[in-house]
Amino acid sequence: MAEETIFSKIIRREIPADILYQDELVTAFRDIFPKAPLHILIVPNHLIATANDVKASDELALGRMVTVAAKLAAEAGIAEDGYRLIMNCNSHGGQEVYHIHMHLLGGAPLGPMLSQRL
Ligand code: AMP
Numbered sequence: 365m366a367e368e369t370i371f372s373k374i375i376r377r378e379i380p381a382d383i384l385y386q387d388e389l390v391t392a393f394r395d396i397f398p399k400a401p402l403h404i405l406i407v408p409n410h411l412i413a414t415a416n417d418v419k420a421s422d423e424l425a426l427g428r429m430v431t432v433a434a435k436l437a438a439e440a441g442i443a444e445d446g447y448r449l450i451m452n453c454n455s456h457g458g459q460e461v462y463h464i465h466m467h468l469l470g471g472a473p474l475g476p477m478l479s480q481r482l
Pocket of ligand 1: 370381394395396397398405451452458459460461462
């Protein structure tokens with residue numbers, strides 16, 4: 365059984381966050397340490413720890429994460445120029461918070477996808 369993270373408290377509005385969107389499946393809020401001019405996290409309301417834990421029954425929520433990302437990008441006026449959606453998994457992926465989330469990054473050219481080549 366996965367343990368709750370700080371994101372569950374944000375979803376339940378028990379701690380402050382800049383929530384931009386919430387519905388019955390997902391919540392979107394600004395990343396507290398933005399790595400781009402626009403940096404939003406989109407999370408399912410129910411706890412899924414990592415991409416490895418996604419089940420068929422989660423597909424609606426995960427699909428909603430993408431449509432909400434596109435909606436927020438359009439609202440922010442960055443859809444035409446483009447943006448990046450990232451989901452990190454476990455240690456090699458750089459995952460820090462074990463409640464699955466999609467990063468929406470944009471507002472400037474983001475450069476190469478990875479900073480280092482293998
Ligand atoms: P990841 O490395 O993919 O797990 O990303 C976790 C992200 O959560 C990081 O970009 C953090 O800056 C962000 N983060 C951690 N705590 C908070 C918080 N309380 N509110 C908003 N963003 C957070």
